Amino acid sequence: MTEQKNAMRPLTALAVAAALGVGGLGNAQAATDEQMAVAEQYLDEFQPSTLTREEQLEQLEWFIDAAEDFRGMDVSVVSETIATHEYEASVLAEAFSDITGINLTHNLIGEGDVIEALQTEMQSGESIYDGYINDADLIGTHYRYGQVVSLTDYMDGEGADVTSPYLDLDDFIGLDAVTAPDGNMYQLPDQQFANVYWFRYDWFQREDLQAQFEDIYGYELGVPVNWSAYEDIAEFFTENVGQLDGREVYGHMDYGKKDPSLGWRFTDAWLSMAGAGDKGLPNGLPVDEWGIRVEDCHPVGSDVTRGGAVNGPAAVYALTKYIDWLGDYAPPSASGMTFSEAGPVPAQGQIAQQIFWYTAFTASMVEEGLPVVNEDGTPKCGAWPPRPTARTGKRA
Secondary structure: OOEEEEEHHHHHHHHHHHHHHHOOOOOOOOOOOHHHHHHHHOOOOOOOOOOOOOHHHHHHHHHHHHHHHHHHOOEEEEEEEHHHHHHHHHHHHHHHHHOOEEEEEEEEOOOOHHHHHHHHHHHHOOOOOOEEEHHHHHHHHHHOOOOOOHHHHHHHHOHHHOOOOOOHHHOOOOOHHEEEEOOOOOOOOOOOOEEEEEEHHHHHOOOHHHHHHHHHHHOOOOOOOEEEEHHHHHHHHHHHOEEEEEOOOOOOOOOOOHHHHHHHHHHHHHHHHHOOOOOOOOOOOOEOOOOOOEEEEEEEOOOOOOHHOOOHHHHHHHHHHHHHHHHHHHHHHHHHHHHHHOOOHHOOOOOOOOOOOEEEHHHHOOOOOOEEEOOOOOOOOEEOOOOOOOOOOOOO
């Protein structure tokens, strides 16, 4: 899932905009020495940075000044529970509150609960949270429902005089995914679930394993360029290697518990990697990566009889391989796991590769003392862009 975020209701737009650094009031007073001292205490936390410490303090001073008339205000935002947002909730929210005087609470709940709260608020008109960190997949909903603030209009209009002069939209990755057909942004990217091929680089470099693999399959062990090569590697580590350093190893990792996260495991990447969907940005046009045909920002069909691809050859191929590989090459416990439970499993040191792995779990893969981390702190694993449609052809 590629998350791009932050929608807000009109009645709380100014408060949440302040919390996001895109709003304040024009009659703010200059920051006091005491306020700047508080801000300076957080500089070490905000490293590394492309800015000098002086430039960072200048920006923090702007936040203090812009938030002057908001001091004491209570603002609440909500997100799903992943490492990125845990850091935002436990560290950045506290820093923002201390620096600006705005009482910012960042709530962490399940992804399904985030969507349920957002849906309830839209249907009832009653405010539950001031800001939502939700998937960019909802950009169409926000655009059609008209219940969130257009950030483009806000920054160019009502909030123009108080929009942070340090806010550079070109710094954000994925703006096309949060821009609606009217050309306006209704969300700002907060973090991304970039999907990559993940593998144990150290195992792939072992001469004994390289020789054994080439002897069996007739080509070099390396990052697979097609699905058949991935399957060979999965089979090799699971059935031919079996154990490394006294531990059972597996050539594949995924999850299979009945859960909302299992649904978007397919829409996020399984279908698109197999070739479902058309080329185009941000999601494939006219058939997106979920296999849904979209016309004028409206879904018109997903079945192949309606011009979609959700049950087309590529989708069937992807589902078949998902089932086969989960049963043949993944740990037995994987079939009973959800997204959040399966994500950190490769860090335990028994997985050779994963056809697509979310970068949101990077933090859980680089902690000191893990089997996938060297003594000097460098990772033993590597990541590579997935190869979407290479299902056949020369194995390499």
